[in-house]
Amino acid sequence: MRELLEARREDTLAEDTFAGLVRRHQAMVFSVAYSFLRDRAAAEEVAQDVFLALHRALETLESPAHVVNWLRRVTAHRSIDRQRRARPLWALEDVQEPAAPASTGDLLLAEALRRLIGTLPEQPRMVMILRYQEDMDAAEIGEALDIPVGTVKSHIQRSLKLLREKLSRKYGEISI
Amino acid sequence: MNLEDQLKEALRREEPPEGFAERVIRQAGPARAQFREKPRKPRFRWWTWPAVATVAATMAMSVAVEYRRAQEAEAGRQAILAIQIVAEELNMAQNEVLNK
Numbered sequence: 662m663r664e665l666l667e668a669r670r671e672d673t674l675a676e677d678t679f680a681g682l683v684r685r686h687q688a689m690v691f692s693v694a695y696s697f698l699r700d701r702a703a704a705e706e707v708a709q710d711v712f713l714a715l716h717r718a719l720e721t722l723e724s725p726a727h728v729v730n731w732l733r734r735v736t737a738h739r740s741i742d743r744q745r746r747a748r749p750l751w752a753l754e755d756v757q758e759p760a761a762p763a764s765t766g767d768l769l770l771a772e773a774l775r776r777l778i779g780t781l782p783e784q785p786r787m788v789m790i791l792r793y794q795e796d797m798d799a800a801e802i803g804e805a806l807d808i809p810v811g812t813v814k815s816h817i818q819r820s821l822k823l824l825r826e827k828l829s830r831k832y833g834e835i836s837i
Numbered sequence: 838m839n840l841e842d843q844l845k846e847a848l849r850r851e852e853p854p855e856g857f858a859e860r861v862i863r864q865a866g867p868a869r870a871q872f873r874e875k876p877r878k879p880r881f882r883w884w885t886w887p888a889v890a891t892v893a894a895t896m897a898m899s900v901a902v903e904y905r906r907a908q909e910a911e912a913g914r915q916a917i918l919a920i921q922i923v924a925e926e927l928n929m930a931q932n933e934v935l936n937k
Contacts, residue, residue, distance in 0.1 A: 691853035716865040771847035794848035
């Protein structure tokens with residue numbers, strides 16, 4: 662029993678090291694950046710930048726939960742910064758509907774959704790990614806992005822409405 | 838499947854490129870940084886402040902009693918001194934009367 666406890670303690674310590682944190686959270690950080698930027702190389706650069714910043718900031722963080730919140734927040738902000746430097750914004754209303762035919766199934770629907778989300782303005786796009794990829798609630802998203810909860814809810818509702826309209830035109834009625 | 842479920846499906850996490858973690862760890866340097874070890878704060882239990890107050894009150898009462906005792910002792914000494922002075926004066930007066 663004592664050996665098991667010792668082993669468990671060593672595992673926890675190993676996970677709390679920088680290397681352990683990188684391995685545990687790399688998919689989360691990379692995916693948030695990739696869903697936002699739609700560019701694997703750019704997402705990798707952002708993710709690397711975020712983890713190097715974590716390495717410098719690790720001594721100021723106090724718990725695994727604190728690290729997760731910190732990573733989500735910094736990834737969101739750095740992805741937005743990267744986008745601002747890279748290219749001008751598009752409004753969802755200006756984007757053409759996906760060209761895929763209605764019979765191609767869920768894979769193309771998923772790709773169409775990713776493309777449409779990728780064309781949302783920065784803030785609502787990141788809100789949708791944190792909501793539906795990271796399963797964060799409105800309060801958590803507001804805290805991560807430094808915006809009011811009401812704004813988060815408004816972005817979600819408006820984006821869902823726009824996505825539904827765009828998809829309905831191509832794929833028929835979508836139930837919510 | 839409704840739109841929200843389809844969004845969750847479309848936005849599933851993806852793994853970063855092969856070797857990503859190792860590259861980051863190598864670039865970050867050899868230090869095995871860990872969470873800050875928070876300094877242990879003294880633990881105060883519910884009875885700490887009542888106990889401190891009781892001890893302080895007891896000490897204050899002891900000081901007050903001691904002070905009162907000292908005052909009484911001083912008053913006693915002064916009374917005895919006064920009696921001695923009066924007795925001495927009485928003796929002197931008696932001697933004067935007897936010598937006349």
